[in-house]
Amino acid sequence: MADSGAAAKRAAMYGEVDLGSFELFSGNFINYGFWESVPLDREITLEERTRSQAALYRKVVSALEVKKNDAVLEVGCGIAVGTELTLREFRPASLVGLDFSEAQLARARAVHGDLLDLREGDALKMPFADNSFDKLYSVEAAQHFEDLAAFAAEARRVLRPGGRLSLATFFATTEQSPRELAKLIETIADEIDFAVPIKRFCGDLADAGFVDVTVESIGDRVWLGFDTWTAQLAQHRDSWGRNWLKAYRCALADYFVVTASVKN
């Protein structure tokens, strides 16, 4: 469990700091991006950087198989540009965006007005009744959750029978790799991020009652693009952000889309 100093740093990162306005992220998204359709052999534009982050949303939400009557929940919605994309492109009956940062939600409301149903709350203790949703997704938020087993249990609780979960973020590849990763990635050393072994998270989902757990490695389409973008930015060229590609190439970390279902 992280100490309270780490929790405070995590809160500050999404509080007074507006990461979504940083060039490293762009377009009010805050994720490493899915770069499949962006050419990396020439200068990347800011529009392409934003597009990579929207593409990560499309990748995750496509795996949910959204139907028109579905009630959908996004966990860790941030400034909710991906929430808005999901509502517009996938057209569920309803969509709620949940985030534990009041500041992020204030930014989201400044961008989207009343268009979206946004709620404040913790992924580990969601403010919803049992069986509230058909589908649940999360884009690059779970690396901050202090207890993925508690998250899995909450996700299972709020999903209805026949429900489905889709989640993307980075995970450690083995039980041994978190220690090595902490040497490379400052935010892991500081416990702002947790690099949980992927097999452990799959076990948490199964223990919570999920079935048909699938894992897709997409690191090949995340880290090279993010690294190429970071290398382009003068102020980030020598930053810790460059170590993600090294960690991926040393097989310490990968980026995954994980899906799981609730039995009917």
Ligand SMILES: C[S@@+](CC[C@H](N)C(=O)[O-])C[C@H]1O[C@@H](n2cnc3c(N)ncnc32)[C@H](O)[C@@H]1O
């Ligand atoms: C890296 S940002 C991703 C935001 C958005 N999904 C995107 O891709 O642009 C992570 C988000 O997760 C939220 N978050 C972190 N821990 C959380 C928790 N325990 N419960 C709910 N939200 C959390 C943060 O406030 C932040 O907005």
